Amino acid sequence: xxxLSLLKTAQNHPMLVELKNGETYNGxxxxxxxxxxxxxxxxxxxxxDGDKFxxxxxxxxxxxxxxxxxxxxxxxxxxxxxxxxxxxxxGGAQQNKQQGKGRGGTGRGLFGGRGRxxxxxxxxxxxxxxxxxDKKPGKPQGIKNQH
Amino acid sequence: MNYVPGTSSLIEDxxxxxxxxxxxxxxxxxxxxxxxxxANLVFHQTVERIxxxxxxxxxxxxxxxxxxxxxxxxxxIDVDRPCDTVLQQVSIEEILEEQRLEQQAKxxxxxxxxxxxxxxxxxxxxxxNLDEY
Numbered sequence: 001x002x003x004l005s006l007l008k009t010a011q012n013h014p015m016l017v018e019l020k021n022g023e024t025y026n027g028x029x030x031x032x033x034x035x036x037x038x039x040x041x042x043x044x045x046x047x048x049d050g051d052k053f054x055x056x057x058x059x060x061x062x063x064x065x066x067x068x069x070x071x072x073x074x075x076x077x078x079x080x081x082x083x084x085x086x087x088x089x090x091g092g093a094q095q096n097k098q099q100g101k102g103r104g105g106t107g108r109g110l111f112g113g114r115g116r117x118x119x120x121x122x123x124x125x126x127x128x129x130x131x132x133x134d135k136k137p138g139k140p141q142g143i144k145n146q147h
Numbered sequence: 148m149n150y151v152p153g154t155s156s157l158i159e160d161x162x163x164x165x166x167x168x169x170x171x172x173x174x175x176x177x178x179x180x181x182x183x184x185x186a187n188l189v190f191h192q193t194v195e196r197i198x199x200x201x202x203x204x205x206x207x208x209x210x211x212x213x214x215x216x217x218x219x220x221x222x223x224i225d226v227d228r229p230c231d232t233v234l235q236q237v238s239i240e241e242i243l244e245e246q247r248l249e250q251q252a253k254x255x256x257x258x259x260x261x262x263x264x265x266x267x268x269x270x271x272x273x274x275x276n277l278d279e280y
Contacts, residue, residue: 001180003187003212020217022171036187036214067171069212076180076191076210 001079007032009079016070017061022048036063154186164226168219175211186215197242199249203234204242
């Protein structure tokens with residue numbers, strides 16, 4: 001999980017953003033982009049020395065001015081759940097495919113059968129499979145897993 | 148030793164305990180969970196460690212996403228190695244108080260220095276905005 005994906009996961013959660021100049025912004029993350037530009041809602045801004053405070057309904061922070069972000073501990077658990085649920089979805093099919101191949105003959109039929117027509121995972125498939133192996137860069141990994 | 152370019156060399160450091168020094172002088176210690184091509188870092192179970200003289204204190208801070216530009220150094224901490232240090236761990240309150248005193252003393256000497264320079268007709272810009280890089 002990349003740092004910016006984690007930030008995306010933290011949307012709608014409270015967080016603390018410290019800028020390079022030492023000011024901190026406490027608020028709920030509304031949105032963020034690939035440059036770490038962020039939108040916050042219900043913000044409390046604290047000055048560098050922590051002696052002055054400002055409240056604002058929303059604010060936009062340019063990513064390049066950020067020093068760090070502190071996010072709540074729950075987000076890590078959410079990431080774990082997301083990875084699990086995604087594993088059952090589209091991304092997971094590919095994962096299973098690789099795993100299936102790694103296990104050898106048994107798991108192959110389920111997802112590995114895709115793209116090879118209606119034929120099952122019989123012995124006759126081996127040559128065809130070999131061709132497919134050559135095309136797919138992911139395959140060597142599957143082999144490695146076997147040992 | 149095999150060398151890989153850029154931040155990819157940090158991949159093998161993931162999930163290990165690390166210390167990171169930021170450009171503002173702060174030290175964070177936590178488990179490195181994630182990195183990207185900009186060396187943005189994610190830390191888990193982070194503590195901020197404050198050193199004053201031979202004392203230090205840890206303040207729990209949770210999860211950090213550190214923007215890569217602000218990192219000075221990152222180093223793995225060997226958790227198995229017994230630490231033989233002369234440093235003494237103190238409570239959060241104590242270290243904060245020590246830090247406050249240290250900063251106060253620093254400001255005093257700075258003031259004296261400025262005055263001496265001023266008397267000689269010199270001036271140096273205030274180091275106030277040092278970390279507004």
